[in-house]
Amino acid sequence: MNVAYPAAQFDSDIAAIAGFADLLRTGFENPEGIVGTILFSIPEYPDQRFIVRCTDELLIERDDLERATDTQVIIPVATIHRIFNEFKVLDWRDPAIIGTITFTGNLALANHLAKSCIRPSNWTMARFRKAARIHAAKGYRHLTEVDYLHQPTQRQILEVMEESRPVIVTGLEPTPPCEDWSIDRLADCYRDAVVRVRSATQRQTMAEFVAELKAFEANPYDEMIEGFVKPYTEGANLPEEMFDNFGPLFFDPEDFAPPQLWLGSVPTHIPTSSLHRDPLTGFLQQVIGRKRLELYSADQAELLYPMKSYNNYQPCWFKPDAPNYEIFPKAQVANSLSVTLNPGELLVQPAGWFHQVYAVDSPNMSVSYFWRY
Template structure:
């Protein structure tokens, strides 16, 4: 009996090229608008498994694409605005004291409004809380004894999420204040949990006595609006509020512990890669200049705020805040000048 014929070996199949889809076409346009060279882009695309000939054709066609040329026109307008901002920042930095955040007491209302509100310059006020009962009463133990039976909303499990502030609603947890106090006191330095302004606990009747511990407000504030425009902060050493800007002006008084505040002028927004809402991906503790090279041009102001001192945050200033100790803080935005502003924030999530 004859053996069955051995089938011929299959011919090797050439590896298929990765398709150059709409996502890659957008990538090409975006990176040309960033002024990446066609040569470097071709190398990246070929390394990703695409047909070199097709990539070369797409790169050449992009230079005459009418949609891309329209984008180039708008890019010129954006670059002009960025240059205006950069030049205004240069003028501000001619001030020899620009690099320092001033600490001041006994400032007149007129000087405060002209220099810091209208002049848009951060300052630490040393005498705002001089008669506040909170400075003598507030402590973690006081919170436990007086309010420990009440529920609060905290942020938790932050350490595992690099975007914990953007995703803050996902980290909300209900907990008895007494249990949270115990966790803070026993847990050491950490950024894993924090009771922040988003808890809105001061709107609860049970926490109203905390507002009674706030004494005389600065003359530039409207006391009748305090209850609606105040926030409470409590957490361990090590908590970090990442780099972002607020959409109004506020004061932030340190009651217990110290916080480190770092500021960057809103005129330097183009250096901070603000692609989503009011957040920057730059971490001032560990800036990644390979991903964010323009940040190297930014000027960072740095100050440690002690108990009893009040930071004034001007409109639009970028800031990153780190707790150096177990910290209790009180912030308020009832400033008696227009303090509602509109920002057209980007919503780009894929850069």
């Protein structure tokens, strides 16, 4: 399943803006029936504003632009060009992208529409097809428990990846060990390190983020919007200041994509990461608290309703935490493998496994690394 690749570049800014509107339209899906309007403004070209209306399809409207809309997005034309240049690898958590855009109004609509802008590479789609073949041949959809490896060799890890089989590694920890870390120690050690960028006007240091986390712990709320309203870093880039203490435990650092930080507090019934799959093998090091992952084999893709627009990872429309079998009936026969990850343990999750993640304890911290190959 795929949508057509957009043009890589345009002859003019005006053409790029028109292309951006078309990119949103062709990548749009709406099985949940979300409705609303979003006004897109380009500061350099105020006369090129347009409104998108979410219905069964995405409608682009260029008249009556002064009317009220549910969401307002201000995006520079340079960022629009960058979206086209990088659509196969675009990550909305990248400060160089999200840090240039301003959002107001209904942020859930903006988050929903952002998914329409990306497209998978042929390489990524081939990786998912390969994983599905292996998982079907090995009957992974019927797995009921994950294997443990104590202080394995790098050769053993490579064998696990070749078999596309998830395992939990024990007996290896960062220095200092995980039991010595707390959110207060993080704030003391990395006070001024930037841990999250939400928009052009919102950047948080570790000290600021820990303060928000503590405020949430004192007065929790249930409404969570990925990328905006969530006391969780959601895989933001691990600050360089933290590399020495939380670097990879296997292979060379150059063998991995930039590490990601998963730090925060989310109610146990709300997933910290919604159901999705990655085209690269992931190494998830649990540092503070426990996490629970629900894993689904790659050969169950059609049962989980994966989104057609994706790149670095492929989200699913189906939500195991709030299943709607009227809209997603095939999901009723999907089988998951439940895995609990304790502090000091490392999950090796080969490419293609669908997974949804929950925090068993709060606060919670993990660091993840993706094997480049």
